Amino acid sequence: MRDATYWMNILEELPIECDWASLRYVKDEIRTIDMRNKIIEQLSTESNRGVMIQVIVDGSMAYTATSDCSKDGITTAARRCCMVARQIKDYQLLRYNPSQQPITSGSFRTKVSHHWEDMPLRQKVALLKDLSGELSVDPLIGLTTTSLWGIATSQIIVSTNGTRVEQKIDIVSIDLAATAFRGSESQTRTFGGLRGNSFQGGLEVLDRYRLNEEARRIGRDAVQLLDAEQCPIGNYDVLLYPDQMMLQIHESIGHALEIDRILGDERNYAGTSFVRLEDFGSLRYGSPLLNITFDPTVEGEMASYGWDDEALPARKEYLIKDGLLINGLGGLTSQVRSGLKGVANTRASSWNRPPIDRMANLNCEPGTSSLDELLSSIDRGIIMKSNKSWSIDDYREKFQFGCEWAQLVEKGKPTAILKNPNYRGITIPFWQKLKALGDRSTFSIHGTPFCGKGEPSQSIRVGHASPIALFSDVSVFGGAR
Amino acid sequence: MTRWRSYFQKIAKHFFALLDNHERASMSFAGESSSFVRLNRAKIRQIGQVDQAIVSLTLVANRRNTTQVFDLSGDETFDRKLLDTLVGRLRDQIDQIPEDPYFQLPIAKSDFIKDPDYRPFDLIGTLPELLDRLNGFDFAGIFASGPIFRATANSNGLFQWFATDYFCFDWSLYTKDQKALKQTYSGNAFSHADYAERIARSEEQLKLLDQPFHPLTPGQYDVYLAPKAVMDLLSSAAGWGAFSYKAFKDHLSPFNHLATATRKLNRQITLADDIGSDLVAPFNDLGFARTKLTDFIVQGTMKNFCVAPRTAMEYSVADNGADSEEQPIFLSLAAGTLAEEEILATLGDGLYINNLHYLNFSDRTNARITGMTRYACFLVENGRLSRPFAKMRFDDTLYRIFGENLVALTTKRETLMNTYTYRQRNLSGGIFPGALVQGLRLTL
Numbered sequence: 001m002r003d004a005t006y007w008m009n010i011l012e013e014l015p016i017e018c019d020w021a022s023l024r025y026v027k028d029e030i031r032t033i034d035m036r037n038k039i040i041e042q043l044s045t046e047s048n049r050g051v052m053i054q055v056i057v058d059g060s061m062a063y064t065a066t067s068d069c070s071k072d073g074i075t076t077a078a079r080r081c082c083m084v085a086r087q088i089k090d091y092q093l094l095r096y097n098p099s100q101q102p103i104t105s106g107s108f109r110t111k112v113s114h115h116w117e118d119m120p121l122r123q124k125v126a127l128l129k130d131l132s133g134e135l136s137v138d139p140l141i142g143l144t145t146t147s148l149w150g151i152a153t154s155q156i157i158v159s160t161n162g163t164r165v166e167q168k169i170d171i172v173s174i175d176l177a178a179t180a181f182r183g184s185e186s187q188t189r190t191f192g193g194l195r196g197n198s199f200q201g202g203l204e205v206l207d208r209y210r211l212n213e214e215a216r217r218i219g220r221d222a223v224q225l226l227d228a229e230q231c232p233i234g235n236y237d238v239l240l241y242p243d244q245m246m247l248q249i250h251e252s253i254g255h256a257l258e259i260d261r262i263l264g265d266e267r268n269y270a271g272t273s274f275v276r277l278e279d280f281g282s283l284r285y286g287s288p289l290l291n292i293t294f295d296p297t298v299e300g301e302m303a304s305y306g307w308d309d310e311a312l313p314a315r316k317e318y319l320i321k322d323g324l325l326i327n328g329l330g331g332l333t334s335q336v337r338s339g340l341k342g343v344a345n346t347r348a349s350s351w352n353r354p355p356i357d358r359m360a361n362l363n364c365e366p367g368t369s370s371l372d373e374l375l376s377s378i379d380r381g382i383i384m385k386s387n388k389s390w391s392i393d394d395y396r397e398k399f400q401f402g403c404e405w406a407q408l409v410e411k412g413k414p415t416a417i418l419k420n421p422n423y424r425g426i427t428i429p430f431w432q433k434l435k436a437l438g439d440r441s442t443f444s445i446h447g448t449p450f451c452g453k454g455e456p457s458q459s460i461r462v463g464h465a466s467p468i469a470l471f472s473d474v475s476v477f478g479g480a481r
Numbered sequence: 482m483t484r485w486r487s488y489f490q491k492i493a494k495h496f497f498a499l500l501d502n503h504e505r506a507s508m509s510f511a512g513e514s515s516s517f518v519r520l521n522r523a524k525i526r527q528i529g530q531v532d533q534a535i536v537s538l539t540l541v542a543n544r545r546n547t548t549q550v551f552d553l554s555g556d557e558t559f560d561r562k563l564l565d566t567l568v569g570r571l572r573d574q575i576d577q578i579p580e581d582p583y584f585q586l587p588i589a590k591s592d593f594i595k596d597p598d599y600r601p602f603d604l605i606g607t608l609p610e611l612l613d614r615l616n617g618f619d620f621a622g623i624f625a626s627g628p629i630f631r632a633t634a635n636s637n638g639l640f641q642w643f644a645t646d647y648f649c650f651d652w653s654l655y656t657k658d659q660k661a662l663k664q665t666y667s668g669n670a671f672s673h674a675d676y677a678e679r680i681a682r683s684e685e686q687l688k689l690l691d692q693p694f695h696p697l698t699p700g701q702y703d704v705y706l707a708p709k710a711v712m713d714l715l716s717s718a719a720g721w722g723a724f725s726y727k728a729f730k731d732h733l734s735p736f737n738h739l740a741t742a743t744r745k746l747n748r749q750i751t752l753a754d755d756i757g758s759d760l761v762a763p764f765n766d767l768g769f770a771r772t773k774l775t776d777f778i779v780q781g782t783m784k785n786f787c788v789a790p791r792t793a794m795e796y797s798v799a800d801n802g803a804d805s806e807e808q809p810i811f812l813s814l815a816a817g818t819l820a821e822e823e824i825l826a827t828l829g830d831g832l833y834i835n836n837l838h839y840l841n842f843s844d845r846t847n848a849r850i851t852g853m854t855r856y857a858c859f860l861v862e863n864g865r866l867s868r869p870f871a872k873m874r875f876d877d878t879l880y881r882i883f884g885e886n887l888v889a890l891t892t893k894r895e896t897l898m899n900t901y902t903y904r905q906r907n908l909s910g911g912i913f914p915g916a917l918v919q920g921l922r923l924t925l
Contacts, residue, residue, distance in 0.1 A: 040581055041791075042805075043574065044548035050533070063529035067552035070559070077532075084528060084605055091612050093524035122577035129579075143731045179732060184743060186732035186846055265521050267621040267661065268653045271838075352531045352904075391841040391874075393853040398874050398925050400851050402843055422843050424874065424925055455519050455623035455651075456531075456902035479844025 004164040020056040020098035022159040026351035031150040050351035060089030105164040108306030112202035116150035134215035135178040143179040173198035180222040187225035193387040196446040230478030231421035237381030238474040245466035247387040256396035259330025260357040271394025283325040286431030291365040292320040302447025302463035309355035312344035349458035361463035367437025376412040400424040420479030438467030493634040505541040510632040518624040523615040540571040544580040583794040599646040622652025633768035643762035651900040660690040663856040694871040701920040703831035708895035708913040717840035725807035726786035735848040746781040747887040754809035771802035812911035817890025826864040848879040874925040888917040
């Protein structure tokens with residue numbers, strides 16, 4: 001692959017007049033093996049490759065993206081970009097200052113010990129077929145799906161004021177699912193909800209698990225759920241496992257703290273936020289146990305990186321500390337607009353979309369309670385695992401989530417398995433009812449490729465790590481009716 | 482419009498010439514040359530242009546198949562060299578995988594070509610005039626325009642091409658305290674008069690919105706669901722497999738009970754996938770012809786599904802040319818008998834819901850769906866729009882909403898196009914009446 005020097009030369013030789021320009025080259029390889037009932041349903045390699053040029057002309061910014069990465073193709077794109085920036089400068093919401101654009105250089109690379117290419121395709125296929133067999137623990141299992149994705153993203157950012165950043169990110173994502181059905185009833189159990197087992201790394205990621213055992217457990221769970229009772233209706237203590245905390249954090253903290261949303265950019269599509277700029281530093285978001293970090297430095301987490309797509313160096317930052325809201329998710333442009341400290345979080349899904357404020361890794365820091373301590377503190381509660389449904393309003397307040405699997409807890413003891421567990425609430429009161437947080441032994445990292453936002457829209461990869469968390473007095477209910 | 486068409490034909494011919502006698506291949510093309518103008522506070526927040534040309538190439542040999550997706554650069558030397566490399570990579574993959582008994586390619590030759598001569602709509606050049614209309618408004622949204630191309634070709638001799646110069650404007654207007662009214666305007670031929678008329682029409686609704694919210698408590702309410710809200714419900718169900726034959730066989734469809742005839746919807750519900758118009762390409766991603774009209778539900782009873790050729794092979798049923806996701810392209814809900822001028826009077830006291838947001842299933846197997854009211858939603862009192870109400874969560878089943886609780890559908894229907902732009906601009910939509918529903922469950 002051509003390096004930063006090559007692209008810097010291209011940029012510097014562009015016959016354009018502007019006050020600042022950047023070139024972001026992206027090459028994305030997405031290898032997909034999806035199997036359904038032991039037959040490959042999709043085997044594909046997707047190679048996305050293109051360039052986005054951004055320019056500032058007299059305070060006005062525009063972008064052009066093209067899959068024609070030749071010198072001529074980029075020159076045409078850059079010329080159009082400058083022309084547009086010039087043409088509409090009187091109608092811009094913001095004025096961009098070239099001197100505020102970062103000057104930085106360096107490289108980031110995911111640590112990989114077992115590359116995707118090291119395992120022949122036939123071996124990957126055999127693995128998935130084997131796991132399909134393990135999922136089929138019972139004749140009631142009517143559907144098994146197994147899936148393995150390998151993603152390799154290379155990105156180079158160069159700019160006319162001297163930025164040179166190269167990043168190479170490798171991701172492996174494994175998913176297993178079993179659906180049991182009997183009559184009109186069906187229940188599905190998966191490996192962590194929404195492709196929740198997606199990580200940076202190579203195939204060594206798979207070695208963390210006893211995959212065959214996990215597959216058998218998933219199959220047994222699906223069958224067990226067929227005969228389980230409906231989740232009861234009422235107010236209960238709720239013990240959320242990390243593969244549901246992933247969505248709770250994502251929807252009712254992450255999106256609420258995106259500064260571009262607070263500034264109104266997303267109002268027409270994904271919505272805005274109940275959080276106002278003046279809330280930073282004063283809003284009590286949750287109980288004193290709540291500590292939320294933006295952390296792109298966690299090795300192996302889905303959205304770790306060295307620089308964001310505006311070339312800001314990425315660092316761990318607290319967003320909520322001891323329950324108090326202190327910082328927002330906003331990159332360079334949002335920091336200038338809002339006056340807030342922000343973080344290095346401006347990202348684009350690929351070369352064909354402009355960078356906007358995104359979540360990256362958003363984590364709940366662990367507490368101090370062991371799982372036994374959490375359980376024994378519950379008189380009447382429900383454990384919930386693995387998200388399967390998510391919904392929240394456009395201000396990020398009224399939410400509802402559904403999980404795959406639940407278990408009643410009575411006087412500290414887990415008892416009956418429950419199906420179709422759902423719960424609803426309102427963001428601030430909910431987080432203020434955080435009663436206890438699991439310690440590091442309960443902490444696990446998850447990630448998903450499916451966070452959607454923006455106009456035009458873009459889906460991006462995010463990471464969420466969390467311990468098990470206990471909330472009091474939550475409104476829960478089951479299915480049907 | 483013909484530059485990409487002749488280029489794609491050339492590239493496809495080059496690849497097919499590389500094949501051995503026992504090999505077959507299919508190529509699909511999804512391209513666009515798009516202008517995007519993102520707006521906030523009636524000014525430009527981000528502006529850009531995207532040229533992309535995505536090719537999906539499937540090699541088939543010995544009952545096996547594998548796919549490579551890549552961006553065409555438009556540089557013929559580069560793209561030919563890439564294809565020469567890819568054929569070897571695909572052959573290596575084919576050698577390592579088991580047979581696929583369900584994959585098939587269309588055998589029938591078709592030379593469907595839609596490649597109209599348009600004068601491209603100059604969105605950037607027109608922007609000052611468009612934005613000047615917004616003076617005094619608080620406005621957020623996106624203007625997207627430019628040609629969109631879809632094509633397929635295969636080594637059996639098939640070639641199909643569809644092109645359209647399409648714009649889609651999607652925006653919201655806001656009162657001082659951020660109550661929002663949503664509008665869209667899309668099509669092939671932009672009219673300043675139509676655009677201006679939509680903006681002008683919004684002023685009355687904004688005046689009505691500009692009142693304090695009326696708080697509601699959880700309970701059951703009689704509601705009018707505007708066409709967009711009806712679309713929100715049915716499109717969401719479709720996205721989760723409600724009309725997918727594969728989802729039905731996998732017991733994952735929200736309409737499983739409907740499909741097995743253990744439940745029915747109201748007899749007023751007749752719903753089809755109707756792609757007779759020229760708004761969408763009449764072929765799927767492998768080149769199979771889409772059936773022009775598929776009746777999903779007739780008078781409340783489920784009749785047909787979206788069936789992809791692969792699913793058809795697996796279950797020995799007929800396909801209707803659906804894509805692999807088996808989602809409808811253009812949902813058409815039949816009109817009812819309620820005249821527009823009678824909606825409010827018939828409702829009497831209740832709620833007028835323009836849009837629903839962030840829908841998902843609380844219990845997918847039983848079609849129990851939740852979501853939020855959003856944008857301009859009003860209390861109706863004594864048959865008149867009264868005041869806006871604060872956002873509420875609903876949680877109810879599609880069997881109740883479009884079943885025993887459906888009172889009437891309107892005579893007038895609205896054509897609504899999807900505004901999705903994930904990865905590429907979307908060409909799909911539907912036509913829907915409004916719906917009067919009793920006892921909708923609001924929960925929070």
